[in-house]
Amino acid sequence: MQDTNTSFPETAANGTAAPEHAHTLTKAQLKADKPTWCPGCGDFAVLAAYQKLLEKLNVPQESIVTLSGIGCSSRFPYFVNTHSVHYIHGRILPFTTGLSLTRPDLHPFVFIGDGDAFSIGGNHFDHCARKNVRMTVIVMDNQVYGLTKKQTSPTSPVGFRSKTDPWGSKVTALNPTKKLISSGASFVARTIAANPAHLLEMLEEATNHDGFSVVECLSECVQFNGGCFDGAVPRKGGEFPLVPDDHDVTDEEAAYALTKKRFPGYFGVYYKSRRPTLNETEAEIVGQAESRPKGLLASEVLMSALERLT
């Protein structure tokens, strides 16, 4: 029996392997397929911000993983040149959980739409948040199903006319930040594709957070929900209210209260707190278990287990 004694790769302080040397990436290196989004789609700005983030991140290109579910937004992985995964609708969070737990040396970034995240995939958010699995998730919220051409999404506002609500949606919309805060996400921020500087700032903060970090990014669907976010874009006559300076990001109730503000709502970091990640607690369990049969090879451990059954 080949003895590999497979274990979690050595875990650095915050669970990621420290880069040995500088790995500045260029835009050219990160370029992949030409995006197939509609001209003017908000998603372009998210892609640009991600590429900028990676340029600044200073980690080896091969350690970045871009993952997504299904949707216009979820086409993301094809447009950036990293290891990447285009999974199925609504389940990329548990997929990334498996990856994150077994490969602490990687940087998993998940990009998904509001339908993928909160309709079919809603439960996985709650449990990833509760378990605090280390990954960064960017929800590109256009308040509509883009890829399937304009059906109501959980985040569609009341009155939104879609092909499945021709008379306007009558149902309370899901509030992403509220959901995320209450389910225990340890980093929750909100931004908009139309404000690239703010977007990049939020991505950086999320990336630096050790735990389950989620950014809700309003990203306009020009095709099926054009103008929906104008109210949050100053140059279109809207306003861009930042989370108040005196907000305590570690205060869950205060963060929850922030989510009450009507559209356009607050932008910035709502909640941020450090608590053990599932990655850490699992690594601890492994650490304790492995230390017991000291220095034994996997096959020796197995052999003695089997011998106990004779």
Added chain:
Amino acid sequence: MQDTNTSFPETAANGTAAPEHAHTLTKAQLKADKPTWCPGCGDFAVLAAYQKLLEKLNVPQESIVTLSGIGCSSRFPYFVNTHSVHYIHGRILPFTTGLSLTRPDLHPFVFIGDGDAFSIGGNHFDHCARKNVRMTVIVMDNQVYGLTKKQTSPTSPVGFRSKTDPWGSKVTALNPTKKLISSGASFVARTIAANPAHLLEMLEEATNHDGFSVVECLSECVQFNGGCFDGAVPRKGGEFPLVPDDHDVTDEEAAYALTKKRFPGYFGVYYKSRRPTLNETEAEIVGQAESRPKGLLASEVLMSALERLT
């Protein structure tokens, strides 16, 4: 073509058909199979309370529907003599949604465990709550998977030793009332099987609420989590703190704040507010659509639609 012009049965004020005359039910009429729960299981008390509720409810026996998913608690329907459904694990909420929307004359009561409700079925709760579908749901929370013999449940507290966490769970437990309030349930209460009077009171309040009403009922699993709720049982040295008298049940943030209290937490109604149910908004859409082709039979409506395609 047989013309049935199937429509929603006439909807009474609060969406339920008014009973024509008294329908007092007796315990004997409601009795079905002998419960197969372990002696001492908290679920017996929930069954007894439900039977009392039905006795008091004064509606025809045939209008009551008892529904469940899978779990010890979900064996419920077999033990009470009403129209009843034992569905699959985690999906009874959408099943009941279909029933509730099409049959406003019925009273659907759902009984499920914490695993069924918040692990596999968690997303359906969020969306039923948001859409405010008319039904009453009782979550029999024993903080463990009973039927499958002691695995960690989302509501298992940190430190809980189960067959899947022999070293004790290390993950933040899901807080049911918090989840329910934040996802928009229009009635949220908390009680315990060990306090039958309080339990019955909560069931009655929930039943009287027009909308998505949920009662989290702590129900001890003597087999796999014995003594877990002693701290909430005064005769076992615990305390049973009621929701403060001055709590405003229509104040969502205040209700959210209540959920912070450590075990045993508060008991009583956390949140209650009346907003349009999906049953109402859908009935409105139907009402408006039906009124348009005035007095036409279904077949005439269809014929004219087809003729438009010639």
Added chain:
Amino acid sequence: MKDQSLPALDKDPADGASILSVPRTIRDSVIRIAGNSQDGIQSVGAMLARLAGRSEMDVMTYMTIPATISGGPSIFQVHMGAGEVLTPGDTSDILVAFYQHSYEDHLDNLRDGGILLYDSTHVRPDIGVLRARRITPAGVPMTSLTIEVLGGTGKQKGKNIFLMGLLARAFDLDMKKVRKLIKERFAGKDESVVRNALLALNGGYAYSIGNVMSLYSFEEPEATGRPKVTMTGNQALAYGAIAAGVRFGAAYPITPWTEVMEQLRRDLPHYGGTFLQTEDELAAISAALGAAYGGTVSMTGSSGPGIALKSEAISYAVMAEIPILIVDVQRGGPSTGLPTNVEQSDLNQALHAGHGDAPRVVMAPANVEDCFYLVIEAVRIAHKYSVPVMFLSDQALATRIEAFNLPDLSTLKQVPPAPREALATHMAYDLESITCHAPPGTRIKDGKYPNITGLEHTENGHPSANPKTHAAMTAKRRDKLVALARELPPPEVYGPREGEILLVGWGSTGGIIRESVDRAASQGRTLSSLHLRHLNPLPEGLEEIFLRFQHVFVVEMNDCDTNGCGHLGRLLRAETCLKRIRGITKTDGLSFRVREILQRLPEVETAAETP
């Protein structure tokens, strides 16, 4: 069946007759319009199709959907004529090319001797090639003329309507009808929109393409007196469901199923019903089952990935015996696969999705008309046998337009909601009869209310692990299908009842396979065909039919095993144990063409099969 002896546009260039030589009446024609998805070619195509229907012509269309949201090259093809139109056409008689890429990508599809109508504002054809292939070019500066006609505001928006005018002239179409269509199309829009459209139409009609195309006019179809409806398969399916009595549905969007749910969401309220968009597919089938339990005729649907998610609940529907219609509008698979292409690769899933022995009915419509009528039959069966029915449409059927006689609703049977009269006594799972649930609200006078359950159960729905009970209940669920099989219409062979080769098909290839039989006949080769609408249970008598042919080829758009059999082929082999059953399968995401089928038949190879 198309009568090959009537004058027609020459399908076979080999006969040497030039299209320009004699003016003639044509029986049918295939027009392919190639442009970008933003050009509105789909609406011209749809108008042409509707016009055909209104002229009592037969019609079938075909379109491609660009892979990206931002649009891109797209085609719409219309096959219309006085005879029976069974396919959207292997090759086109007329190619309309809006752009150079349209011309380049589709010239191959234009038959030798056909007509190329191109927008000379954008397209520069290679005259040498055209000449060699005896193709008649007709260049019209459509873009610039449209701009001219509409007042030069730089809009090319009317280009498609301008084209409509051109075609109306070329085929001597009834302009009164065309104008009416356009007014209907833009009904509710601003006055000026309609005015502009009519301007563009007239502009096209007035333009003289020379004597090339004005030479054709469609043969007068036989008047049936019955008006025709034209619609897509998805529309027909939705209307069929309504006609069947469906009053509740629940689903989650997915291509190419989505239009069915969108239409039902819009329309059901007019019939007192409703359609719910759920958070996912598991919730969708659950809601549909809940409504069905309540006694409302109910359905759900999806495409492959969503049906996979419904698997567990399908197994429940079988066990609990709840009647429900489950539509699968198939697309290319596996996984996300090819969302906008056609494939028939969900048959195995339809037969076997879910765990345990879970017999369910599987049916598939052969054409758009079938989408309407067969879904009514599916709902009837679901209710007669308290069983889930899987209904397999596909992307090609979903999007193509066909014309069929306006249904006579008075001849159709609708399933009413379940009765709720009080019963003296009731056993949910009576072993002596086919299950028929008493919905909640039903008073049971002996006071014993039924349980509906996914656990194995006694006759009154209480859990039982008794060995005899499980065996008996398993048989009860299986025997319903045996009973249904006996009730099915015997399969009908098209063409001779015995011979060398039998083509067997299912689903959207119905017309193509019949056309293959006809085309072969016109080439002097005799084939027969058999199209199965019932895939589980299969109709009785198949083995005897197969034994009358030396070869049985099952034509399907899915992958084959090492014996060359696809999903149905394997099913038929398992059923009949006949090695003469082989497959003609493919997995390229495109509909079969007649040519592809005929090319893959053995060359007069008549050796008897080895056992």
Added chain:
Amino acid sequence: MKDQSLPALDKDPADGASILSVPRTIRDSVIRIAGNSQDGIQSVGAMLARLAGRSEMDVMTYMTIPATISGGPSIFQVHMGAGEVLTPGDTSDILVAFYQHSYEDHLDNLRDGGILLYDSTHVRPDIGVLRARRITPAGVPMTSLTIEVLGGTGKQKGKNIFLMGLLARAFDLDMKKVRKLIKERFAGKDESVVRNALLALNGGYAYSIGNVMSLYSFEEPEATGRPKVTMTGNQALAYGAIAAGVRFGAAYPITPWTEVMEQLRRDLPHYGGTFLQTEDELAAISAALGAAYGGTVSMTGSSGPGIALKSEAISYAVMAEIPILIVDVQRGGPSTGLPTNVEQSDLNQALHAGHGDAPRVVMAPANVEDCFYLVIEAVRIAHKYSVPVMFLSDQALATRIEAFNLPDLSTLKQVPPAPREALATHMAYDLESITCHAPPGTRIKDGKYPNITGLEHTENGHPSANPKTHAAMTAKRRDKLVALARELPPPEVYGPREGEILLVGWGSTGGIIRESVDRAASQGRTLSSLHLRHLNPLPEGLEEIFLRFQHVFVVEMNDCDTNGCGHLGRLLRAETCLKRIRGITKTDGLSFRVREILQRLPEVETAAETP
């Protein structure tokens, strides 16, 4: 194979020899202990089984699980002996009855001429019946004696250990070994617990049942020198997975799969791995696929309902070509069905779960030893071909204990985690070779990083709806299985290589079918059998084998079609088109008995099959 000529407890009452007449050495014995689930009969059973293993005997156990949580009647049956033990025993030689209901429910199962050992504190047997069936009654007041021995505190807790003592005496078991077992069993418990247990044991051993049972002692098995492990199928599966190299798993609990995940959750950390309990089954397979993508050898598992929920992701695993082990510990279906009974009705699901053409490997272990070794082979195949492997165990295998030789780990191949050395260039879906993904973290020197995707894709993982690409990629995915088929060991026939009847089986019935062949031989009838471990792809050469027999009966615990074929039967018919293939199927939630199989064979009906 059990040698029928050696002296044994009379299996056939017809030979008239009374059990009391001669003291003798026995080769094997079937002991059924019937009581309530709280009585600890499972631990006596397990101890007997382990003892057998330690004495180099063969052993197989069988138990029933009460349907309700609160417990209830339950049995544990141990078949142990010096020969090869292939079944848990059709009938028992010795019935231990704790209660009147135990006696009444199980007397039928005791063979005529057998021994009834009953707790006379509770049971009053009907002596007339016993006499008529030549059953030897042995009443022991187990409850009161136990209470007496343990000091009269009213505990009956030691009753099972007291019984162990009785049996040790009756079968002349090695008391040193028995005491060691008991000490191990209660290791870590309070001193007094061990003391009490030993007291109870000695009490039982000291009790003289008279001369009825002290007459037996097991024949000395041939010493192999190699120690035996005894464990359940679920344990063997978990250890096999670890041996195979699995270092990540994710699942959701469900009977009878749960123990596998519980053990892996406990054990994997010792090997540097981890196992995740997820919120549902969809998350479970997703997490497992995520870890597999990361290069860790990975698995998930469930029972039927949970596998149904994984269907969509299984289709993805095929499309994206991710290696993964998917275990289905089958139970009775459909839906929630019979959660604690056995059935083999998930084969169709294993073959076809998920949408589109999604070829995957399906394997099934024949016994507990196989659960260990075959899972290693399954993991190897998954990784060699980058394909999901469905591994079908069942409730009977999951819970039964067998003994097998302590594995020699040095002879086993473990799959290492995927290498991550930098590559010059990499194509995720190279058409020229079998897919082998470069996990993230791998540097690709030409700077082009791979996409893993469920959309149809080009060789480098970018989306493509190109017809040729889809056809080629579909073939690529299918051809892996064709290649695997060529690699599979040829199926081996047990018994004569040709003849009248071939029994074919798969899964947990392996031993029962072989025993049927042996039993028939002892009755003068020649049968052969073939057990399939590979169900997709099937091994080559099956048709030739089947052609050598007049009848092929596929024995399986699932429902049949109108031809009498179950899931595998239909599969083999589709594959070989041989009508001689028929089924011996049943759906009563219980394992086959040898008798049931033999009774359903045709009576020397040798007419040749009609084609």
